[in-house]
Amino acid sequence: MNNILLQLQDLHKTFQIGKISYHILKGVNLTVEKGEFLAVMGPSGGGKSTLLNILGLLDKPSAGLYLFEGKEVSSLIMRDLAKIRNEKIGFIFQAFHLIPWATAEENVLLPLLYRGKIERDDVERAKVLLERLGLGKHVNFKPSELSGGQQQRVAIARALINNPTLLLADEPTGNLDSQSSKEVMDILEELNKEGLTIIMVTHDPEIAKRAGKVKILRDGVFVD
């Protein structure tokens, strides 16, 4: 039991647009253990991103339970949710979402802004992280001066700066060529080996193979 990081029980999500409501997640059950590397696949519009938003506390489920580290989180207040996002969860997006006017290093340090302070140590740590991801020479580059693969690696460094327990990735290789995809997957695999729990959404079966476990989300439920 102690090894479980998060659990979803009969989770539902309904979007209301005008008078019509769209039932997207229809009773999702999921258990993710610490150190797991889970790939989620499924048809477009199947609710993968919706699920990831809920897992990342960016959205609330309409019904059901979400236990994170054994604690029910879907009923927490905004401030506590923000704190968990900041300290425990790292995000990687298909479109990188780096801030265009900030350097690679500054982008990596951004999560610390919401922790209150940035120490000399932190700047050092950001540098080490970037170096480790092969961007030692690009610390002061702006996103527009980096390739897609390099941008995604900056985003990974940003996700790691607060030592999260969970890394959420929505199609992290979706905008990358095969060489960059491979590099990014190598990094994720390495991080997972070091104990980081990763949940990744992908369309690409080759990419999914790199994960320890693959689940298919279709019509709002996991099918095996």
Place this chain on the structure above:
Amino acid sequence: MNILILKLLLGGIFHKKLRLILSILGIIIGVSALFVMNTFGEAAKIKTLQEIETFGPEILIVVSGQARVRAGRALQAEQTTTLKLEDAQALRKLSAIRFISPLYTGSAIIRYHGRNLSTVVQGVNEDYLKIRKFSLYSGRNLLKEEIMGFKKVVILGHKVKRELFGDEVADGKVIHVNKLPFTVVGVLSPVGVDASNQDQDDQILIPISTAMSALFNVDYLSAIYLSVASPTLVPLVEKQVDEILLRRHKISPKDRDFNLIKAEDILKFKTEASTLFSSLVQSISILCLLVGSLGVTAIMLLSVNERRKEIGLRLALGAEKKMILKQFLIESVCISFLGGLIGFLLGFLAILIFLPLLKYPLVLPLKTILVSTGLTVLFGLLSGIYPAYKASKIDPAILLKGL
């Protein structure tokens, strides 16, 4: 490391520089207008006070005709010929009067060694310099005997002396005033433009007797200048003078053919005019600021909309909505403040150039600076409220929707 926090929080302001400048243009204009106009108003007030100082609070002028004060200037509505030298002699008997000088103003062409110029000729007596507190640059005042004896002597205003003589000594030389020879006995020190907007350096002073006979051949005066023993006696003397002249002219108060002007009237009128002007300008500047801050609002809304991903990202990385709200409020205050700063600098530059050019004293109205700073911060805050609210309402879930 605080700089880094500041940059991560507010770096977005400077991302699009052209847009930034466009958005603060209104604020720049508003603040510089506010600053320049207030400074001008302040400088004008000080200048008026200085002018009144040379005019003197103890001076009373009897102006012939239905004179009125308008825009700080004594205007003659109609020329009357009823103010006589005998009136001045009658007034001289009042005990509270220290000096009194009749005055006839005309203009004439004066000539020296082939150099011609047209200037104002003032026929006065020996008291005039004392009343006006003019000092002599060289030479001496007119003498009582010269006034009595219809002598052709002249005191030159400073500018007249410069133009006719340059650096040459003028005293003792003979100039021609409308072809009559006059001997220069003195030159006035520079005075400048006085409260009645007359350039006191562009005039010559001659005996009143000579002016009324040989030069202009009239039997009436333009004005009588009085200096009262003490400023507190001015109202009393004003009343006495009024009574004496009405009696001598045998008219009732409503047909008064002269007007009494004192320094206070001119001051009052000038300050009234400038207060009206400055309150008008102030409302326009504030309107400008208001429009300017609407500009900031519009640009901020655009910016919030464009940076939805950035906002979503910040939320995903652990920002509370409150912090997003704060960030955008601070951004718009900073933007407005930047506009205010630029506006202030431009305004400052303008007054540095124009105040000396218009011979106004250089003043730096601290109150105006504080008020306009406060206003820009306030307007910045106001203009940021709605965009910031919009920003805080952005749903971070948009990050995972494809691009």
